[in-house]
Amino acid sequence: MGLPSINIAGKLVEDSAFAVGRSMFISKQSIPPKKLKLTQERKVLDILQKLSMAEALMTNSLVRLNRSYRTSIEKILVKLLHEGLIKNVCVATEHTIFKLWISADGKLPRNAQEACRLAILGIFFSLAKKEIPNFQWRVIRSNKSPILGEMTFEGKNGSEKWVIDVPRRGEKPQEKAHLYIFPTLEEAIIQSPNGKKFTSDIILIKDSSKPLKERIFEYNN
Template sequence: MRDSPFAYFDDVAPGPLKEARGQILNLSPRALAALELLRASGAALTTTMLARYLGCKKPALQRNMYALQRAGLAYRLDCLKEGRYVRVWLASTVPLPGPGEAARLAALGLLFLRLRREQPGMIWEMLPRQAVRMTINNTRLVDPVRRGEKPGEKADLLLFPTLDEARRYTPEGKLYTTDTMLLSDDSQIIFKQTGR
């Protein structure tokens, strides 16, 4: 894979935003599972990522996502990058992000689903400026560095769009991973560390 679809977004356009009004909802177990993932991550997730994680077909999950949108529990965000759209979903509790924030949230969503599948005991806490504190064996501060941004000094793990960017911009002693590595079908997540 040459570039990450989440490296940056030029613009964002939200779908219909509805408010949940305490009505009784008849949602499928799959819709509830997707909602739980949206809320637990606090990030932006694509239908493809969710379908792969939940082990179902994309069209079936798409219907569930629209049911969540109609219920006011989630909303979609169409993100424009180089004339193409990337559609992501967010829990209704997440404020509407701008293009830069949406790219960071999508990268975090990708990392969240890969870690959740491979590290079931992981603790994930969303922080301001679309950063995350995650705990697997120890606690790490994750910064999803998007194209043109500088890595946060306090971050322990940097999430870059591509391997080339990670190698070029990761400070010594820091861990890094990339969108392209997370999107690959490798069975394990790869965290690399720069030399000390």
């Protein structure tokens, strides 16, 4: 089975697994096993801190942030789930099924489409936190607009603040954003407002050898 693809403006390109959310399921907390012990306390607390800051992260994003083996992170997440310290949401898209980990007191996504937004915001968060000086992050929630990200950081001319929009396929870009993350680069080039920065799911996920700043573009019509 080949990689998923889509026709964008007459061009067949690799599609993002997070372009369209279809359904989601909130996992019920299971009964914790007897004599459960959470070892690696520093790593456990770091995972909880990252989830609190980002609000929702996939396993791969936590692996990247903690520079640890996936099996080690997965074991800790399962134990934290048993302890009731985190929640788990399973999301189905057109191409895959993925899990989002959320702190126990965090807000759940309203639907699968919003879960896809959180997944991509989490990927961006995991990259930016490692590379950007004085990085701060928050998720913006509003009944009038889709969920957005906001990062504050130290730029060339002092402190900067960017609003980050992650339009999923068929959604209209939010005018107040500074950076847009579309499923594919082709969609980003076509739909990004003139003079705004943009990138794509595919570039964030696959171009791991490049610094984040080299994966962000600006197109002037």
